[in-house]
Structures are given as C-alpha cells and as structure tokens.
Amino acid sequence: MKRILKALKRFWFIPVILLVVLLVVGLVGYNIFLGANTFANEPEKVFLVWRGQTFPTIVDSLEQRGIIRDRQMFVLVAKIVGGTQHLQVGRYRWQSGISNYDIFLSIRDGKDNEPVLVSIPEGLRAKQQARILERKIGIDSARYVSLVHDSAFIASLGIDAPSLDGYLLPDTYSFNWQSDEKAVVRELVDQFQNFYDDSLKQREAELGWTTNQVLSLAAIVEGEAILNEERPRIAGVYHNRLAKRMRLEADPTIQYIIDDGPRRLLYDDLRIQSPYNTYRNYGLPPGPVNSPGKASILAVLYPEQNSFLFFVANGQGGHWFSKSYSEHLRNVRKFRRDRRRRQSEALTQLPSGGSQQK
Numbered sequence: 396m397k398r399i400l401k402a403l404k405r406f407w408f409i410p411v412i413l414l415v416v417l418l419v420v421g422l423v424g425y426n427i428f429l430g431a432n433t434f435a436n437e438p439e440k441v442f443l444v445w446r447g448q449t450f451p452t453i454v455d456s457l458e459q460r461g462i463i464r465d466r467q468m469f470v471l472v473a474k475i476v477g478g479t480q481h482l483q484v485g486r487y488r489w490q491s492g493i494s495n496y497d498i499f500l501s502i503r504d505g506k507d508n509e510p511v512l513v514s515i516p517e518g519l520r521a522k523q524q525a526r527i528l529e530r531k532i533g534i535d536s537a538r539y540v541s542l543v544h545d546s547a548f549i550a551s552l553g554i555d556a557p558s559l560d561g562y563l564l565p566d567t568y569s570f571n572w573q574s575d576e577k578a579v580v581r582e583l584v585d586q587f588q589n590f591y592d593d594s595l596k597q598r599e600a601e602l603g604w605t606t607n608q609v610l611s612l613a614a615i616v617e618g619e620a621i622l623n624e625e626r627p628r629i630a631g632v633y634h635n636r637l638a639k640r641m642r643l644e645a646d647p648t649i650q651y652i653i654d655d656g657p658r659r660l661l662y663d664d665l666r667i668q669s670p671y672n673t674y675r676n677y678g679l680p681p682g683p684v685n686s687p688g689k690a691s692i693l694a695v696l697y698p699e700q701n702s703f704l705f706f707v708a709n710g711q712g713g714h715w716f717s718k719s720y721s722e723h724l725r726n727v728r729k730f731r732r733d734r735r736r737r738q739s740e741a742l743t744q745l746p747s748g749g750s751q752q753k
Contacts, residue, residue, distance in 0.1 A: 432464050432498070434491040441509075442487045444502055445533065446573050450479040453502065462489065462498065469495045478503045486511060486572035510569040515583070517565040517688030518617040520651070524563060524583075524686070533573045542580050552584050561610035561683025562587050590689060598696045610683040613695045615673075617687035618647025621712045626694035628716065631701045641704065643673040651684035710734060 434440055440462055444453060450473070454466060463469045472495040473479050483505035489498065501507045513531045515524055521543040525536035542548050543559040554562055559580065564587035570579060591606065599609055612633055620626045636643055650656040652669045665674040670681050705723035706714040710733050715726040 431492040431494060432462060434461060437491060439488055439490050442489065443533070443572060444482060444484050444487070446484050448482070448484075450482060453482060457498070463495060469499070472496055473499050473503075476500070476503070483508060484571075484573045485509070508571055510571055512567055512569055514567045515563070515565045515686075517691070518614075518685045519565070520685050521558070521560050521563060528570075528579060532570045532579075534576050534579060538576045539580060542576055548577070548580075552581065553588075554584065555605075556607050557682055559584060561607070561614055561686055563686040564590060565686055565688045591692070595692075595696060602696070607682060608679055609692065609695050610687065611679045611681075613687035613691040614683035614685045615643065615645040615647050615680075616694055617685060617691040618650065619645065619706075619714075620691065620694075623690055625713055626690050627697065627699040628701060628703070629706065629714070630691075630694040630698035632703045632706055632716065634698045635702070635704055637678070639704070640677060642675075642677055643679070645673045647684050648673045648680050651680075710737065 440460060442457070442460065442462060448456075454463075454470060457463045457469065458466050476496070476499055482502050485502070485505055485508035487501055487507050488509050489501070489507070511532050513528060515527065519527075521540050522536075525534070525539040528534045528539060529536040543563070544557075546557075549556065549559055552559075552562075556562065563580070563583040566583075566586055568582060568586075570582075596606070599606060602609075612630065615633065616626055616630050620629050633643055633645070646660055648671045649660055649664050649667070650658075652667055652671050653660075653664055665672070668675070670676060671684065673680060701716075702718050703716040704718060705720065705726075706716045707723065707726045707730050709715050710730060715729070717723040717726055
C-alpha cells in the first residue's frame with residue numbers, strides 16, 4: 396500500500412493528463428455530433444432529398460445551402476452512425492442550431508419528413524393536375540398522365556372507363572415529397588370512390604345512367620358553371636336537351652379537343668371531327684373532359700326540374716336561361732352588346748398619354 400501511495404505521488408500528473416484527454420475527446424465528439432449548425436439570418440431551412448440522389452450529392456447540397464458548417468465532420472458522423480446507402484426521399488424542415496447527428500438521422504430514417512398539402516382545383520384535365528403535382532411534390536408528370544390512360548392500371552382500380560379523367564376527385568391532399576405516381580393516382584381515385592357511395596350509385600341507377608355518363612355530364616357542368624347555385628340549373632338544361640334528343644352543344648367539349656385551349660372558340664372549332672364534339676354528335680361524349688368536383692356531380696344526379704333548353708353567359712359570372720331559341724338569340728345579342736360596351740368603357744379608362752397599341 397505504501398508503494399502504491401508513493402507511486403501515485405510520483406506520477407500524480409498521469410490522471411490529470413487522462414482527464415484532460417477525455418475532456419478534449421468529449422468536447423471534440425460533442426462538437427462533431429451535437430454541435431449546432433447555425434443558419435445565417437434564417438430561423439429554418441427546407442431541404443429536399445430527391446429520388447436517386449446519392450449520399451455525396453446530398454452532402455453537396457447540404458453544404459451549398461449552408462445547412463452544414465463542416466462537410467468532413469458531417470461525413471464522419473454519417474460513417475460512424477451508418478446507413479448512408481439508405482437515405483429517405485422527402486421534404487425536411489430544420490431549425491437553425493440543428494446538429495450533424497440530427498440532420499443525418501432525419502434523412503436516414505425519414506424522421507421529420509414533412510407532408511405537402513396540394514390543392515387540386517375542380518375542372519382540370521389529368522395533364523393540368525400533373526403539372527400542379529410536379530410543381531408541388533416533384534412527381535414525374537408524364538408518368539402520372541400515362542397511368543391515367545393505362546388500361547391495366549385502370550382495371551386494377553375497379554374503374555370501367557377508357558381513362559381516369561373524371562375519376563381523379565378534386566380536393567386538398569397531403570402527400571410526401573416525390574410520392575410514387577401510382578400511389579398519388581390511387582389516392583385521388585380512392586377519394587372519388589369514397590364520395591361516390593352506394594346512395595349515389597342508387598340514384599345513378601334510378602336515372603338509368605352509368606357512372607361514366609354521370610361524370611361525362613358533370614365535367615361539362617363543371618366547365619360551364621361558375622356560380623355554385625347555377626350548377627343544378629345547368630345540369631337540368633342538359634338533361635332536357637338529352638330528353639329531346641338535341642345536341643348538347645357544350646363548349647367544354649370543344650375546349651377538350653383543341654390543341655391550344657382553353658381560349659375563345661371559333662366557328663371552325665365547332666366543325667372539328669371528334670366523338671367529343673357535342674356540336675356535331677348527339678348524346679354525351681365518350682367520357683369526361685375534365686375531373687368535376689362534388690357539386691357538379693351532385694347537380695347531374697339531382698338536377699333542377701325546369702323547362703330551359705338554352706343558356707348564355709351574362710357577363711357577371713352567371714347565365715341567362717331561356718326556353719325557346721328566339722329568346723336565346725335575344726340573350727346572345729344582349730350579351731354581345733354588353734361585351735362591346737364593357738370593352739369600350741375599358742378603352743376610355745386607359746391612362747391619358749398611355750399607348751393603346753401593341
């Protein structure tokens with residue numbers, strides 16, 4: 396015991412050195428793993444991990460965005476923790492002061508993967524929906540459109556239609572960044588099928604219609620109506636025209652077949668040869684020309700009972716309705732007269748000295 400005490404007195408500095416080394420190692424380790432990455436003048440950063448991105452390219456992006464302070468320290472943390480080959484695609488939001496360790500765990504395990512809210516407006520075609528989804532959640536828009544017309548995929552969803560146009564229910568959805576296109580399409584169709592329940596199918600049967608026919612007319616109503624309260628009335632007009640075997644003469648079906656729409660229609664457009672041209676063909680088009688919203692679908696299933704056969708825009712967002720062709724022509728002339736007046740008033744209100752020519 397005396398020898399041990401003498402040795403400790405003689406080499407007292409060794410425990411001190413060990414303690415200092417441990418403190419230094421601990422501080423370095425803390426700095427590497429848990430040291431704060433402070434974002435200059437920003438409380439938080441949003442970071443996207445794309446499909447197919449490798450770990451080195453992700454590190455490049457983190458460095459370029461000013462999210463990590465020291466590239467080598469971050470890579471060291473990743474190698475120690477492990478899992479650089481299994482990083483999760485996603486949209487991440489990090490607060491200033493986050494550590495290398497937490498950043499890496501976040502993208503390795505998909506922790507903090509932030510869903511994105513996407514609003515799909517009523518009356519859009521699949522291509523238009525695809526552009527919104529591409530911009531908002533980074534999907535492949537071409538693959539989305541391809542799936543909409545993929546007969547095998549359509550059948551797998553229990554849909555009896557040539558395409559999914561009309562069955563992609565407009566609504567606000569929550570998706571992860573770069574969700575699989577099949578999953579996105581399936582979600583929109585699932586929401587439609589949840590909405591179009593047994594009671595609506597029973598009403599469809601009472602009318603003697605198919606779901607595809609209901610949606611085909613609902614898409615036309617969607618394209619014509621601006622005011623919600625007019626949807627059942629417009630639907631009633633089209634029901635009346637079908638009952639009298641009159642052509643629907645619906646502009647939304649022409650917008651569907653022109654390449655540069657939507658735009659103001661020309662008389663030549665009405666002569667285009669297409670099964671969707673309701674100015675040339677009787678009855679409903681082969682399928683929906685857009686994906687209508689719930690209100691338009693319900694309007695077709697429960698139309699207003701009226702005697703109207705025609706309608707024309709009134710320039711105020713609504714329409715004038717008429718029972719005879721002569722009354723309709725008077726309304727058309729009134730609409731054109733009002734439009735010329737509004738155009739004239741707009742010209743007179745131009746700032747003085749401003750050029751009126753392009």
